[in-house]
Amino acid sequence: MMLKNVLFPVKGNESTARLADMADFLKIFNTKTISLLWVGSKKKEKNTGFFEEVKGLFSDLGFETDFVQRSGAVADQIVQYASESGTDFVCFVYKRKSPLKRALLGDVVTDVIRLSNLPVFVYKRPFSFQKTRGIQTVMYATGLSDTDIKILGYLKHKNLKADELLLFHAGERAPDPVAEAKRVEMAYARLTELEQQCRGTFARIDKKEAVAVSITRAIVSQSRSSSVDFIIAGKSDRANALEKMIGSTAESLSHKSSCPVLIVPSIYEGFPGTALSQRREDEVCHG
């Protein structure tokens, strides 16, 4: 199964109501096992009562739950444990932090997105999501790159039940009108290819293309105007110098979107061609 085992790092002060919401959302991925991970210093005592409560909550919702404790740098430990334990993806419940706080103190979600070669799911309570009706609209924010082939596996998966798929591409404007027309034409051609590959999975598929100086802003704005419940986006490993300094689109999307986001890296753990990579790709493609 594609997103069967999730690693869920917890701090110990999360609201149980939000955790229950998130667990509900995870059902659409057909997630079976949740590994709770607490990373702290050796001196710091964990809040045992809280973890027992969360474990019980997840068990009641039908998840197999285990608990792991580690010490060290939080993001490093999460990535390391995820890679050792055969986790399929890492999940966070988003807690808003001001940009100043993020800049000064750092941010675990951003670090994990940057460091991990596994998909990272950032849960936010979507505006339009209702438990009863589930996900209505999924947006795939595509860079029209190699990551498409990885993400198609998730989009076509039988467990991802949504009525509508919005294929959205935001790109930078070409330097002249002729090149721009060609760029838009090629973008639509590629979106149409993706649409054809996803046909049958969704009742309706829409394609949209936009010119943007800030790709993140374009994705967020489109997701709001189309009442998207869930965004899937790829993460490129070819970041330019500016992205290295101010963070990639994937990283900023996790903060700025108003609905849950799944960030899928362009490479899986284990380089392409290795047995691990092959196994994961088989799982993704065949569900």
Add this chain to the structure above:
Amino acid sequence: MVKKNSVFIVSLGIVLLLVGFGIHDPVFLTRASSALHQWIITTFGWFYLLSTFVFLVFSIALAFSRYGAIKLGRDFEKPQYSYFGWFSMLFAAGMGIGLIFWGVAEPVSHYMSPPGYIEGFSGEAAKFAMSRCFFHWGLHPWAVYIVMSLSIAYFSFRRGMPPLISSCFYPLLGEKIYGVVGLTIDILAVFATVFGIATSLGLGALQITSGLAFVFGIPDSFFVTVIVVCCVTVMFMISSMTGLDKGIQLLSKTNIMIAFVLLVFMLVAGPTAYIFNVFTSTLGDYFSSLLSMSLTSNPFQGYEWTKNWTLFYWAWWIAWAPFVGLFVASISRGRTIREFISGALMVPALLTFLWFSVFGGAALNLQINQGVNITAAVSNNVSTALFVLFSHYPMGSLLSFVAVLLLIVFFVTSADSATYVLAMMTSGGSRNPPAGKKIVWGLTVSATALILLMSGGLESLQRMSIAAALPLVVIMLLLVWCLLRGLMYELKESSKN
């Protein structure tokens, strides 16, 4: 079609309105333009310094980057003009007349009145004077021109857009370049060019009149200035009608040859070893202190000096950039970015360094070693400094005559290139603009210069044109971004293919 005429009509309207205002109330225009100019230079001087430095760093980095191999035109295109023709036109449009005017006067002025932390009339002041002349006329002005001309050349020859400044904004503005925003950018460029060239024409006419008075004893009167402007106007209109390939190129080559002869003569007849000493040591000073000069505004002592000279020049080069940029772009088709930048940055700068070393060095030699009070002549009348220098050399009268001739030819070249560029800017970027528009702009520029010389509003006009440098510098910083976007797109596409 609508835009072509919109730029023409609106910019002509603004020019006529301001000129009318200058005639009606020159005192108010002087007061208003001085206040605006002072406010801009005082408040945004640091911004000019920083931006100009950014342009220099950007130009050098671009030349050495992988983008340097991109051609300004289709891949198979060859440069339209020979190196000699290209350099001649580059130099004539970019510097030309200013260099003749300031070649002696500027080093002597700095020697007399350096900033407060240097004692005037000292060895230190002489060293400072020469290195600042290199600084003001060296790499930085050309970096400003390069940013503008490279952007226009890339977007027009490589991307097939009309050669207008607004075209370079396509990656940022998209179709909006055809709307009000694009129109405003083009009108601002026309505005800066018209006022810049009218000021140059007026001030140049004054210098030619002074030169004629000095050489031939013709009275230095307004009537003579009117005749000079009229003659020059007729000459540049004729040259402009023949277009780039004939008149402008021919005049530019003539300029360079006369200037070269004058330079060699002064080098041989003057204190040759002294001049070479000045050249090499100033070159050393210039390069060793390039970074500090580029970013120093002397906020603690000498800020007034920086304001009056460096910041004034920087604003002037920026205001001049739309004209030079468009002109240089139109003669640079078929060259690679690396070739364009290295040629436009190094050759004119080297020629300028030589010019200042020869003329400034000779003047300082007269002042320091031979006891000739050349500083008094500069204090008395800046425009006669060159002729005073010649009067201490063999065949001084002939030299002065050649210098007046050079002034006239440089003048005609600058004016006809400006007329061509103005007509091009107001014809939607047509490379063969209609003769009618060339005539309208030629007459407008000359009439503006004359009327404002008469009413005393010429310097106000110069300040207005410099005021236009403030929005232009922002436009140029955005041009850097747009150009980079275009180049990055190009390499990305070629790597895909």
